[in-house]
Amino acid sequence: MGDKPMLPGETGVYLVMAIISLLSVVAVYMAVKTRDLVKAVIYSALQSGLYSILYFLLLAPDIGLVYIPVAVGLIPGVLLVLISKTERWEKE
Amino acid sequence: MRLVEVIVLISTVLAVALLITVGFEHLVPSERVRPVAEFYLNATYNQYELRNYTAMSPEAVTAIVWDFRGLDTLFETSVFYLALIAGLALTRGLLLERAEKSGHGLSIIVRTVTRITAPMIVAVGASIGLHGHLTPGGGFQGGSVIAVLPMVVIVVFSASFLVIKGVTTTKLLVVRSLGLTGIGLTAIAVFLVGITLHMPAYVFQNMAKPDAQISMPYSVAGALISGTLWFFNIFEMFAVAAGFSIAFIALMLARTLESSRGE
Numbered sequence: 001m002g003d004k005p006m007l008p009g010e011t012g013v014y015l016v017m018a019i020i021s022l023l024s025v026v027a028v029y030m031a032v033k034t035r036d037l038v039k040a041v042i043y044s045a046l047q048s049g050l051y052s053i054l055y056f057l058l059l060a061p062d063i064g065l066v067y068i069p070v071a072v073g074l075i076p077g078v079l080l081v082l083i084s085k086t087e088r089w090e091k092e
Numbered sequence: 093m094r095l096v097e098v099i100v101l102i103s104t105v106l107a108v109a110l111l112i113t114v115g116f117e118h119l120v121p122s123e124r125v126r127p128v129a130e131f132y133l134n135a136t137y138n139q140y141e142l143r144n145y146t147a148m149s150p151e152a153v154t155a156i157v158w159d160f161r162g163l164d165t166l167f168e169t170s171v172f173y174l175a176l177i178a179g180l181a182l183t184r185g186l187l188l189e190r191a192e193k194s195g196h197g198l199s200i201i202v203r204t205v206t207r208i209t210a211p212m213i214v215a216v217g218a219s220i221g222l223h224g225h226l227t228p229g230g231g232f233q234g235g236s237v238i239a240v241l242p243m244v245v246i247v248v249f250s251a252s253f254l255v256i257k258g259v260t261t262t263k264l265l266v267v268r269s270l271g272l273t274g275i276g277l278t279a280i281a282v283f284l285v286g287i288t289l290h291m292p293a294y295v296f297q298n299m300a301k302p303d304a305q306i307s308m309p310y311s312v313a314g315a316l317i318s319g320t321l322w323f324f325n326i327f328e329m330f331a332v333a334a335g336f337s338i339a340f341i342a343l344m345l346a347r348t349l350e351s352s353r354g355e
Contacts, residue, residue: 081344
């Protein structure tokens with residue numbers, strides 16, 4: 001080891017990206033599976049938040065800055081309005 | 093059913109893992125920069141060697157979006173505007189300029205916190221938009237951050253709160269139209285100067301080109317504004333913020349009016 005770090009910096013970034021991607025897959029799975037549409041919207045906002053971190057790590061901070069307000073703020077807002085017009089629980 | 097689901101999930105994960113393993117060498121971005129990217133990175137802030145191609149902005153993304161391929165961005169903005177017009181057309185007849193006070197909103201804690209955070213949201217959005225030519229971000233990003241505010245206010249206070257306070261869709265439409273007019277005028281500003289001075293100039297010109305030696309000032313009193321980029325960003329910020337706000341107010345007002353009509 002010595003003065004060398006355990007992981008080169010890039011590998012660490014890729015590891016974080018892999019973990020975030022896996023977490024976002026979990027969030028998407030929950031969003032698809034849940035019967036509660038409000039919870040589905042929240043899971044999809046969670047996935048969007050994780051994606052914006054991915055964009056930042058992939059050196060595209062511009063896209064990340066669009067992604068945060070649009071996908072976490074605006075789209076869930078519109079979807080919640082939509083849900084309030086229909087039913088909250090998905091039927092079989 | 094459960095077994096099938098698990099098998100599908102596991103095989104998908106394995107397939108993706110295999111693909112990533114096989115293609116790992118191509119997935120990892122190489123350290124070499126492609127020739128196009130190299131040109132843009134060299135030209136984006138370079139007033140000595142590439143004087144005739146530079147955009148005078150250290151932010152390469154904004155330079156590409158509003159200078160090197162500015163016409164694309166103009167049409168993107170107009171697509172957004174058309175979508176907004178379609179949305180307003182759908183809610184016409186439901187929109188009233190005078191709205192009765194309906195509901196009391198959320199608790200006083202939430203309302204106080206919203207009052208405190210509201211200026212912060214606007215400040216962050218304005219900072220992202222106005223520094224678009226220096227740091228990541230730009231007009232669209234800043235505008236959409238600011239547009240979160242009316243949505244939060246509508247949710248926390250009430251649907252007609254903004255209209256009662258005087259933020260009507262008509263006024264926002266005026267702001268939106270002023271922003272778009274500003275974008276159009278900035279696009280032809282150098283061209284108009286060229287016509288006046290009888291010198292060759294292009295539409296969407298920012299800095300001087302080999303056959304058109306007029307350019308926007310890239311700094312004002314020592315502060316870098318990158319010629320047209322700063323104006324494009326600020327006008328786009330107003331247009332996007334007003335556009336999203338109109339869409340939300342229209343949606344929410346239409347919903348309240350519908351529900352009160354149904355009762």
